[in-house]
Amino acid sequence: MELFEAMRGRRSVRRFKPDPVPKRLLREVLEAASSAPSAGNLQSWEFVVVEDEATKEELSRAALGQSFVAEAPVSIVVCANQNRSSARYGRRGREFYSICDASAATQNLLLAAHGLGLGSCWVGAFEDELVSKVLGLPSGVKPVAIVPIGYPAEAPPPTPRLPLAEKVHARRYGGVPDPRLGIDSTS
């Protein structure tokens, strides 16, 4: 799938067919996630692949009862390895870079899943400590996103975006963008 088509066409999918996700596709999704940029190329991410029903149920409970987490055939929990990043970058690595790294990996993961015909959703509403306990995460490895994945059983419409004119600034916050960008109140 073409890159821009993938970015525009991706949706958060929250209903899944029961069909399993082939391991070959899971592997591709994980490799795409691992090709994300990272601070100092430290790749401060970890991926926990959850396919068994009991753990999916526990994850769903930890995600404030979001039932689609249990219904998806598989979830990948993307974690920030704060230890790896802080070893080089100290507090900034622990509190900022590792989270950025894991987030970049998550976005790659979502796009790759979409490109392979799979549906997925970035789930960030969860109790950190509960997820860590369920997955046995060591100290310094922080869950950033639960990503349920499966063949989509829904085709959600596009979600609205704020106009670029509200978010693009020239030189200073609030600066009107160069007219040659063609950004006006409707774009």
Ligand SMILES: Cc1cc2nc3c(=O)[nH]c(=O)nc-3n(C[C@H](O)[C@H](O)[C@H](O)COP(=O)(O)O)c2cc1C
């Ligand atoms: C940091 C973050 C946390 C999110 N947490 C949840 C969540 O807990 N549950 C959920 O259903 N969607 C969650 N989402 C998905 C957003 O609701 C979704 O991306 C947004 O509404 C835009 O829709 P789209 O992904 O279809 O473009 C989250 C997205 C992000 C980036």
